Amino acid sequence: MKDDGPQATRRGFLGKTAGLVAVAGLATNAEAREQPGEARAEAGSSREPFYGPYQGGILTPQQSHSYFAAFDLITNKRDDLIALLGDWTDASARMTQGLPIAPFDPPAPSGPANAYGQTANAADDPPAPATPAIDTGETDGLTTARLTLTFGFGPGVFGKDGKDRYGLADRRPEAFVDLPHFVGDELVEAHTGGDLSVQACADDPQVAFHAVRQLARLADGTAQIRWTQTGFMPRFGAGQTPRNIMGFKDGTNNPAIRDAGAMDKVVWVGGEGPAWMRGGSYLVARRIRIALEHWDRMNLGFQEQTVGRHKASGAPVGLNHEFAPLDLDAKDKDGNYVIAENAHVRLAAAASNGGAQILRRPYSYNDGVNFTAERWPPWRQGMEYDAGLFFLSYQRDPRTGFIRIFENMAKLDMMNQFATHVGGGHFACPAGIRQNEFLGQRLFA
């Protein structure tokens, strides 16, 4: 990373003064205006609110697609960070309501700049970008697809390399501890961490991609993408529990998002947290690669013992109904536990973790294939899937949430033979945003 000298140059290079001031100006007129690039066909149910007591994308019924981006802050100036959060707020308020961040088809500029296109050819340099197309345009004509944008602050906001870059070191919440190294962690640096997080979720992958892309453009000179992750959910029926790519139903025992009491207990930071985090939540994200080639060679009984549930029904092993309560004490006639000591559901259960719970909001990911080779039987070389679960969990306190639950699982879970944590991050997601407020404003108060 460089300090802010070169970035200031870059910001100028990109016509920030022309393009992005225009964005800010338009954002104050967020009412839909009839002009090219503004109108979208809308189904009544395709918009999720942006302003409110909580950020969207946490309790929102899960959309079919996700695009997550972690950013590194490349400025040392508190005001740059504040300006970015303001720009992101305005743009997000517009995009979640089906508007481009600014029209991509503004009135033609006057003057001679208009002639470039006719004379440019592949051998010429492209013309200097005088008036950037302000929205990239690929969502024009699409529905909002229930787009939500969920933002979080990584540890670097509160200081990095011993430097309190933004004067926020004493604002770091006590609960926002660094994650320990868990047994078996194989975190890839280039896919881990980040100072800011954005989780875009929508029922259309192009809408999610568009949103992250606009936010990254608005961040130019202040923050840059560190890593990203796409995710998808199958289109499952109402009332059904979706299956992940291990083939099992995933989420049967998740706390109910419509149970406000449970959400207050499990998800939302309360009076114990700093004011800016009350109504916020802590995100722990883990990119979990699944060794599908190995998993697919296990027979059904072994898979079911590993999970602790039957594959077809989702019922706990030995039972018939998906939502039958887990009986962790049940034994078979030989005195062995019906749900194995090291079964995934046993180790994840609240009863095994002093009542600890988190809200999981995971997506499957499919990043294609990577080369591998084995030099023992059956000797081979070839490609293996880079696919698995992009695990996203929200919790009131990571110490009594993910850390409490996963420390034991990391050591004992039978599923660890197939699941490796290869990236991720943890972020403090502040409370929801009020009208006329910017994202995280209370952190700077």
Place this chain on the structure above:
Amino acid sequence: MKDDGPQATRRGFLGKTAGLVAVAGLATNAEAREQPGEARAEAGSSREPFYGPYQGGILTPQQSHSYFAAFDLITNKRDDLIALLGDWTDASARMTQGLPIAPFDPPAPSGPANAYGQTANAADDPPAPATPAIDTGETDGLTTARLTLTFGFGPGVFGKDGKDRYGLADRRPEAFVDLPHFVGDELVEAHTGGDLSVQACADDPQVAFHAVRQLARLADGTAQIRWTQTGFMPRFGAGQTPRNIMGFKDGTNNPAIRDAGAMDKVVWVGGEGPAWMRGGSYLVARRIRIALEHWDRMNLGFQEQTVGRHKASGAPVGLNHEFAPLDLDAKDKDGNYVIAENAHVRLAAAASNGGAQILRRPYSYNDGVNFTAERWPPWRQGMEYDAGLFFLSYQRDPRTGFIRIFENMAKLDMMNQFATHVGGGHFACPAGIRQNEFLGQRLFA
């Protein structure tokens, strides 16, 4: 690649005799049976036919998601290839009709093998895979999502490294030439070529992923994945032309899939081809990386000149309606062409290529971000998108289709400043499959 000795071992290791014979047996009972893992909630319109005069996924109205896989054949035995095509046919006939390749929840095996799960733990080796779970299960409960599977034969089927592995060298169609090196090609070996191709398209990414995964499992010991590519389309309204991630409408001038005459002329191999290719088509696939960071800094007028169309309306430059005919002769008052000499639409137009046309069926792709660094102003390091267009084109003859059209575009298209071909392949997709026939059977007749 290894020769078939070790693979034969591997095939045995995977319990092929147990698992896959069962698949073949079940496939002859392709009628839906009421047993666990067989039932799926179906909307009437969610199934595409598998058997028919043409393969699905070519003229099928484009589904929202695609998962493409190119395979290397790792056998030298003609019978292995034939057996694979038979297995793929049976599995595809089932999956496209909403059935798993075989139940994933078969009756519990009898005997002592059932005890493993209770005693296994993370420190033990997993049990030997006696009865692989035969379908991986992740589509149970989902609709078929209009799944189509489109198969093609790469050049390696007709000989490789001077060896006619399958006795098919003299069956290679005259039209199925090797692609030339086009100006600007930056094809990455690990993302290029392949002996067999499968394009799975569905309105649910999990359905497409599942299909490729089952086919890869069935191929074990005979073929292995060489490269894959995911793709998506936005959910655009009926009668609309979707926008790709350059923000422009893409496909306005594509020949109409409902125009049987045009399809016969442009897409389907006729009497000029070998019998096994009549009713088939040649696929040219190209992974086209778009330099979005650069594109997004171009102003609107430059983008429109590059494409030759207006961004908002999709109309040819200077006109108002998307479907207004391209007037390639129109000039402005200074005598310059209104649609620039090197505009994308001009160079792609049939009128510029002696009437040559292809059927494009492209998907956008988003493979996250990769590290880059620049050592000239504005000095920076950071991530750039690995995103763009997975260009899939079908044609009656590549020599008068993609090759004819792209040779000129590769040299002159202004869009080449932003679009780089970084992978792909070309495949002979045989005619559709008749009942009681296997995929490509007429090639072996």
